[in-house]
Amino acid sequence: MDNFMNMTKDLGHKPELQRLVSLDATYDDALGGKLVVAPINMNEPGKRILDSGTADGTWLRGVRSKQSAQHHYFGSDVEGELFPEDTDGITYFAHSFKDPWPEQYLGTFDLVHVRGSLAGSAPEGPAPVIKNLTTLVKPGGWVQLMEMNGSSPPKNGPAMTDFAKMASELFAGIGVGDFANNNKHMLEAAGLKNVQEKRVIVNLGKKAKPEFFDKSIHGVTGPLVPLTSVAKAVPSSFTVEQIDSLPARVKAELENEGGQVEMIIAFGQKA
């Protein structure tokens, strides 16, 4: 994914962070505002919550805004420069989820969350990253992972169908495979219990509620140009011309017909 990271960096971080805020609002609506899907009693104060691959902490602020009880919020990302200048009571630290976690955090969290970031586990793939995440959780605590189903997407128009196909070829090419559908098994293999999965359909563009029309299109099409650059570097059934024309086709299709993606949320508990 280095190509992807470099291209979003070259564009400056602001557009990517704005896109993530748009996507977060779209997901929040699809989840009925329930960003924490794992069965944690958030009314009991003092929970310790870590979002790994947090970017600028949008998910953490969203979770916090819905709670009446006070909790401790932590965000980590391999790109420390994404963290907001005003940390607003959230503890941020730069860290790659591939590396051993700092000693002080081991076994201390009630919830460890990752969303849309596990492609960053390439080329080794998510299994060792997930195992590594479990070292952070205290007994009874939860790991929650949310990723897009690229390999068996909802029925869509031709451009969105090609987008999903390109994404799954890309994920195979960089070595992470069909991780969204495999996260449940990887949580089990990492030794967690009560592992469950929730699947949520996210409506995009013309299929979304009017107030999410622009946000949902922006959220999904934002990374398409950087993703197509990665797609050209791995074996693909698409020609370069087909890959290059994909972002504009997807945008037009979402504006004119709408589309859907499925997000898979897998969560499991430490014994």
Ligand SMILES: C[S@@+](CC[C@H](N)C(=O)[O-])C[C@H]1O[C@@H](n2cnc3c(N)ncnc32)[C@H](O)[C@@H]1O
């Ligand atoms: C698509 S963004 C998702 C951001 C956020 N989780 C959200 O849902 O809004 C992916 C994030 O994963 C981070 N990331 C990629 N590889 C990583 C790694 N090895 N360790 C930690 N974070 C990583 C990127 O820097 C980026 O902020």
